[in-house]
Amino acid sequence: MAKEKAPQNKQGLRMIPFIIMVLAGVVIWFIPVPAGLDVKAWHLFAIFVATIIGFISKPLPMGAIAVFALAVTALTGTLSIEDTLSGFGNKTIWLIVIAFFISRGFIKTGLGARIAYLFVRMFGKKTLGLSYSLLFSDLILSPAIPSNTARAGGIIFPIIHSLSETFGSTPRNGTERKIGAFLLNVGFQGNLITSAMFLTAMAANPLIAKLAHDVAGVNLTWTSWAVAAIVPGLVSLIITPFVIYKLNPPEIKETPDAAGIATNKLKEMGPFKRSELFMVIVFFLVLFLWIFGSNANIDATTTALIGLSVLFLTQVLDWGDIKKEQGAWDTLIWFSTLLMLATFLNKLGMVGWFSVMMESFVSGFSWISAFLVLILVYFYSHYFFASATAHISAMYSAFFAVMVAAGAPPLLSALTLAFFSNLFGCTTHYGAGAAPVFFGAGYIPEGKWWFIGFILSIVHIATWLVVGGLWWKVLGIW
Incomplete structure (x- = not known):
């Protein structure tokens, strides 16, 4: 590892x-x-x-x-x-900070890598299957690891890099297209999808929830976010490797050795450790409480504190881990x-003033037309940002307020902007935290990265607005 x-x-x-x-x-x-x-x-x-x-x-x-x-x-x-200094006392802040601490346990115990290698061993006989094993490893880890950079760069990337080298796919030898370029592309792009699927899967997602509540009183809970995202998210996870497979096909189509590589890695890691068992217990504990805790008036941040406390008591983490x-x-x-x-x-009154001013510009449109125009501008303006957090901070509240002012359903607007605030990172090699890690490996030329990113942006927009739109209609979101 x-x-x-x-x-x-x-x-x-x-x-x-x-x-x-x-x-x-x-x-x-x-x-x-x-x-x-x-x-x-x-x-x-x-x-x-x-x-x-x-x-x-x-x-x-x-x-x-x-x-x-x-x-x-x-x-x-x-x-x-x-x-x-009032922001430092906000529970939303501490939810994401404590979730960072909990995620440290996945890396320290090796549980995150073990889960990924288990998926590779089970589904890695073909290159496409290997890519899916990496995606669903990320999906399992995403609810409890709020840094998509740490999840992709600290767990998924080293595994992909190791597999690529083992199969003789390296940019220094001109063999990056054998398998490495494909796996790295899937690993990065899939990470953006899993980040969009859970409130705790990306550091700025709780900020979005707070902004949605402050602007229009919309409450985005952990459960409501996950339920709304699960169908379009899973469809995106299924489609994305196929699209990349067609746009940048790997030269190696069969990977019978991948299972053996994963088995050897698992042997090196040794038997399932006591600390990993405690990590699994805490993972399911916080997941259960994030989903059902509201019925017992247990707040999401309280749940995170409970999980972290158990990790201290079981000595999976110590205070030194927290300080580092x-x-x-x-x-x-x-x-x-x-x-x-x-x-x-x-x-x-700044957001309210802006929404009133902008309302006149969209007053002649139906809410659906205004919604579509604004969501596309919001998505593709990410070409000008090197940080999802900066983009969200600069534009989320304003675009959300204008959508609501134009007559769009508040919950639909809040959720769509939230999901796209993760997915828009697909466009460039600098638009998401993990992008420089994957691009810097040298497997994917800049032009190819931007081309694939643009095609996937169209796929994401169509998938989440069409499949997601139908699912959200069933849920009564609009």
């Missing part, structure tokens, strides 16, 4: 992006406040835009940009220090900051 590489966080200040970020905020700050809008809302919007530009251009790591935004918000008196989980602490900082900014932009 591949060892995890230590995160590299030694980025220094990049002066030109920093200057652009600051100038953007200053220019907006001093533009005359539009009629009907509170001055504090406009100033907070200036800080918000500068923060998003910082997240995209990365003059500093995201956490450092977030701290800078907090300092400016409090120093300028735009918000009180209590309001500025840099992704969780990093998420706590930038996520809390974004949530605070988005919450107060709504409270101060």
